[in-house]
Ligand SMILES: *[C@@H]1O[C@H](CO)[C@@H](O)[C@H](O)[C@H]1NC(C)=O
Ligand SMILES: *[C@@H]1O[C@H](CO)[C@@H](O)[C@H](O)[C@H]1NC(C)=O
């Protein structure tokens with residue numbers, strides 16, 4: 347069994363240690379120092395401030411969105427006209443796409459949803475919609491997908507499946523293989539060297555660094571596990587610079603301290619985008635430029651004008667978003683001994699090597715908001731400890747898109763909650779997001795019933811629109827994963843490897859979720875949801891759609 351084999355290797359590895367000598371190496375035959383790509387680098391600080399209060403979206407994001415909106419509008423107008431000539435396209439909504447956590451199952455379901463919407467990759471009735479999306483957010487398993495998509499310059503899902511997932515995912519999370527090489531090529535020694543290099547340069551390292559490097563081998567298309575990919579580096583991808591793709595955002599939550607058991611329902615919601623990292627929440631209320639996110643800053647100023655780059659490694663940020671180890675103290679999150687075993691094995695490597703104490707399960711970043719007057723809740727802390735949103739029941743990365751300044755109108759929410767297996771049974775994540783949005787006065791979040799109501803009314807596996815009759819909220823098109831294909835249920839959220847057949851079946855199922863099993867009326871109903879609050883007139887067929895899909899609280 348692969349897992350046992352992996353644990354054995356990790357146990358052996360725990361006897362290695364990360365030494366300062368690993369930070370650099372000398373290129374053979376020269377005196378040139380090779381900097382390990384995972385290690386931070388000294389950089390000249392930009393002349394503009396690195397940290398800003400969260401009073402607006404950034405100028406760069408604003409520029410991106412303006413250019414993106416023009417392209418998205420053209421794609422949306424073309425799709426709407428194809429669905430029904432009765433739609434007016436003079437005013438068009440900003441569309442966002444969000445994907446939940448849920449391990450490989452979430453990755454593959456997100457891939458399937460996207461494939462159906464991508465005109466390059468599908469002739470489905472909703473093909474072309476991906477081209478109409480302005481923002482795309484993801485968390486945890488969803489983030490596994492979004493970061494591999496972005497790192498490949500937004501390749502098609504067909505290509506990702508064939509050239510990456512079909513080789514890496516059957517090998518599994520613990521077995522970094524080279525994509526396209528259908529045999530196992532463990533690179534643990536390289537991973538240990540990478541983590542050691544980061545640590546030797548004075549940066550905190552934890553279990554999540556090891557995990558993030560493993561994810562790099564799983565998700566990125568290069569022989570070194572994509573160690574060169576950074577979040578800020580996505581800005582140089584040609585499809586990003588041409589605004590051909592939605593603006594990508596990955597989310598994560600903050601913890602109140604370095605202890606792993608203090609994640610609360612009201613935890614701070616952080617977001618990583620190519621330009622900025624930070625939070626809109628009042629306790630943090632600030633953003634830092636992503637490329638410099640772990641520079642040694644005090645009140646937003648670099649100490650002795652020295653900045654650091656390279657700490658926004660994309661695998662590490664993806665690991666941060668999917669750091670479910672924080673849930674290890676809560677049996678609800680850890681339905682099998684498997685995750686405990688994985689965490690324990692990875693932990694033994696790090697604890698032994700790095701000698702860290704209580705914080706080894708959380709992703710640790712130098713706090714860019716240290717000493718910052720905008721950030722009362724975190725300004726005293728030298729480090730930020732981040733984890734998977736799932737640890738506070740936030741498996742849906744909706745938070746960034748209900749910020750009023752982003753002016754998003756409709757969210758397509760691909761959710762891995764489904765009554766196919768044991769994914770957080772009984773806990774409907776969007777209900778928790780609604781409760782937290784209420785507490786934070788984020789009035790763009792539409793009313794969502796409680797988990798108990800979902801279950802009592804058998805709503806858990808039914809596609810629904812939320813916020814239909816609330817003029818000031820976003821409209822949420824909720825697409826829960828349901829098994830159109832029976833074998834799609836073979837994959838559980840905590841599976842650490844998935845066979846090639848099951849990969850295909852979850853992706854195909856994800857296509858079917860997005861088209862509602864190729865339901866002929868679905869494109870019209872989806873278009874009606876998009877245009878309900880924006881279009882001056884709607885085709886008459888919308889009435890039946892709203893009756894069928896709009897959630898109406900029963901009195
Ligand atoms: C936010 O920034 C945009 C563009 O940079 C600007 O047009 C807008 O007025 C700003 N809004 C606020 C509330 O400052
Ligand atoms: C927000 O989006 C709507 C379209 O849904 C648009 O009419 C409006 O101008 C936008 N507002 C801003 C400030 O961009």
Ligand SMILES: *[C@@H]1O[C@H](CO)[C@@H](O)[C@H](O)[C@H]1NC(C)=O
Pocket residue numbers: 466467468469
């Ligand atoms: C879509 O249909 C066209 C024309 O039949 C075909 O050439 C193309 O391969 C199809 N694309 C996909 C992704 O199936």
Ligand SMILES: *[C@@H]1O[C@H](CO)[C@@H](O)[C@H](O)[C@H]1NC(C)=O
Pocket residue numbers: 498501505506509510525526567
């Ligand atoms: C991965 O790299 C291989 C070899 O260069 C290439 O053929 C393939 O198209 C790439 N896949 C993606 C998703 O970019």
Ligand SMILES: *[C@@H]1O[C@H](CO)[C@@H](O)[C@H](O)[C@H]1NC(C)=O
Pocket residue numbers: 466499500584585590591
């Ligand atoms: C990204 O760029 C390539 C090359 O220009 C293009 O073929 C592809 O369709 C683009 N992807 C998207 C999502 O637009």
Ligand SMILES: *[C@@H]1O[C@H](CO)[C@@H](O)[C@H](O)[C@H]1NC(C)=O
Pocket residue numbers: 610612613614629723
């Ligand atoms: C969550 O609520 C508790 C109790 O009100 C408070 O002490 C804590 O600071 C809050 N956490 C965040 C991140 O707002």
Ligand SMILES: *[C@@H]1O[C@H](CO)[C@@H](O)[C@H](O)[C@H]1NC(C)=O
Pocket residue numbers: 548549642649
């Ligand atoms: C960061 O700055 C503080 C204050 O000057 C200093 O004590 C600390 O050593 C610096 N840390 C790093 C990693 O440079």
Ligand SMILES: *[C@@H]1O[C@H](CO)[C@@H](O)[C@H](O)[C@H]1NC(C)=O
Pocket residue numbers: 603604605702703704705
């Ligand atoms: C965790 O926090 C506690 C209390 O703030 C502190 O005493 C301890 O040194 C911290 N542990 C690590 C590893 O930073």
Ligand SMILES: *[C@@H]1O[C@H](CO)[C@@H](O)[C@H](O)[C@H]1NC(C)=O
Pocket residue numbers: 765771772801806
């Ligand atoms: C899942 O489905 C079973 C049988 O169809 C039902 O008894 C159970 O209540 C459902 N659970 C949830 C959380 O919807």
Ligand SMILES: *[C@@H]1O[C@H](CO)[C@@H](O)[C@H](O)[C@H]1NC(C)=O
Pocket residue numbers: 739770771772773
């Ligand atoms: C999540 O659902 C379980 C039942 O499956 C329930 O016992 C638990 O209280 C719920 N958690 C929260 C935070 O509501």
Ligand SMILES: *[C@@H]1O[C@H](CO)[C@@H](O)[C@H](O)[C@H]1NC(C)=O
Pocket residue numbers: 804807808
């Ligand atoms: C619950 O809803 C699902 C899907 O909408 C349906 O297939 C199932 O029969 C319903 N179960 C009950 C008990 O109503």
